[in-house]
Amino acid sequence: MSTQMQQLYQQVILDQSRARIGNSALLGEKVDGPHGYSHQVNPTCGDEIELETELTGNGRVAVRWRGDGCSISMASASVLSELAGENSVEEMLVIESAFHELMHSRGTMEADESVLGDAAAFSGVSKFPARIKCALLSWMAFKDALNQAQAAREEKHHA
């Protein structure tokens, strides 16, 4: 087995792709708190994810998603959901930004595990340009849905 393959498919990724944390039924309008929804598609392979965010009042954001895709995209959505359970909204934005930067580093960056947690396991993906989109799909959906949830909260606040 080549070292690159082992770097790409770290055990964390293989485990998380099967765990699929956060993979659950979407609640849509049934949730009380400010919420957002995003649907992202990877047109090269047809993979897709639907992701919901809900601001839960304790400074956290709950994430629910459903989708079908490769191990990288499923593991990425799973790690994202896990991190959302452990971090504040502000911290999630810092992680999102660091993850985005890592994915576009073409393998030149050292992943900062203290910021990224399990998401640091994806550092090998950045050496495979064809797979960066797989890792970013759920994060793009997260950012989009979170923006909507925050906008909804603002609206409620001003109403």
Next chain:
Amino acid sequence: MFARLRGDFPILDVRIGESPLSYLDSGATSQKPQCVIDTFTEYFQQRNSAVHRGAHSLAVEATDAFENGRIAVAGLVGGKPEQVCWTKNATEALNVVALGIDRASRGFGGEAAQRFALGPEDSIVITEMEHHANLVPWQQLAASTGAQLRWLPVTDSGELDMTDLESIVDETTKVFAFTHVSNVLGTINPVDTLVARAREVGAYVVLDACQSVPHMPVDFVGLDVDFAAFSAHKALGPTGLGVLWGKSELLDALPPVLTGGSMITTVSMDQTEFMPAPQRFEAGTQPVAEVAAFATAVGYLAEVGLEEIFAHERELGRLLLDGIAEIPGIRVLGSAPERIGTVAFDVDGVHAHDVGQFLDSQGVAVRVGHHCAQPLHRRFGVTASTRASTYLYNNAEDCDRFLSALAEVRPFFGVAQEGE
């Protein structure tokens, strides 16, 4: 012969990491023999000039190279050289027909073009196994003209379901567009039966020949199709070049979509007369070096022999199918007996993208994704598949390397069951 000709393809010596290359993605694009690469280079070194204009020696040579390409292609697929129109790719060739019919439906092209005119009373028929290139343009044409879009479904064995052929292709059908060979399943469709039905109802036949012309003997005249499209790059030629083949009386009546220089007889400030085919579809400067190189590719294919290539790939396809059957957890999409050496499959528990990545780590190049055929994948209950496709330069060793790598995929991703 097939063992020897591998030496004609320099890219086969490339190494992927530490592994030799087993290129099983010719369904997407073929590799090029040195003679094709040489023709391309020599054109720019020795013959480059504008075609169909200028009286100088180089212009004559360039024009010869360009027109000889048509002669070569007509020799390959039948018909006369003027039945061969150059396009950017096969997708453009199919769009030229669909958009030409759209223009005819709007009154362009005068009396002669009215034979193509479509309206809400008419239907267009395609199939569920089409590449998006032979699907989306017809969907667009239906939306634009109000014509109804219908399709022949696909059976579990990956063949066209002919049960309702007579009610799907009926008196309202004006266009029947289908693929000769499925780019995913490798199934060879019964063109004779489909053309016969089109003739009964007076529909025009448009054949997507992208996956047939490079891999088997094809005679458009014998098949009696009205229009056909294929690309050079899948048949040892360069990218940037496609072929629209048609019956002369139909090509000459079809309104052109791209207009401008090189395709006119006379232009005044208020109107323009177009040339007959093929020039009427070749507006602007043409890909001359590509045509010259493709002529060399066609010569190469003829020298090896399309019958021989077909038999060689059939044998490789057999090796792939037999080998895959031995590996647990792999489902091949389609099982048509009439097929080329293309095999698409689903690996239980492992996404196609991951399968392709794993095979690549061992130097095996395959295609992953929906292969521009989303409805067909949906028909088989998957969003993506992995496809191995062969060509004349592949050998049994490529198949062996593919199969032994494939056998490791499910264990690597931890989805193989105990005892497998």
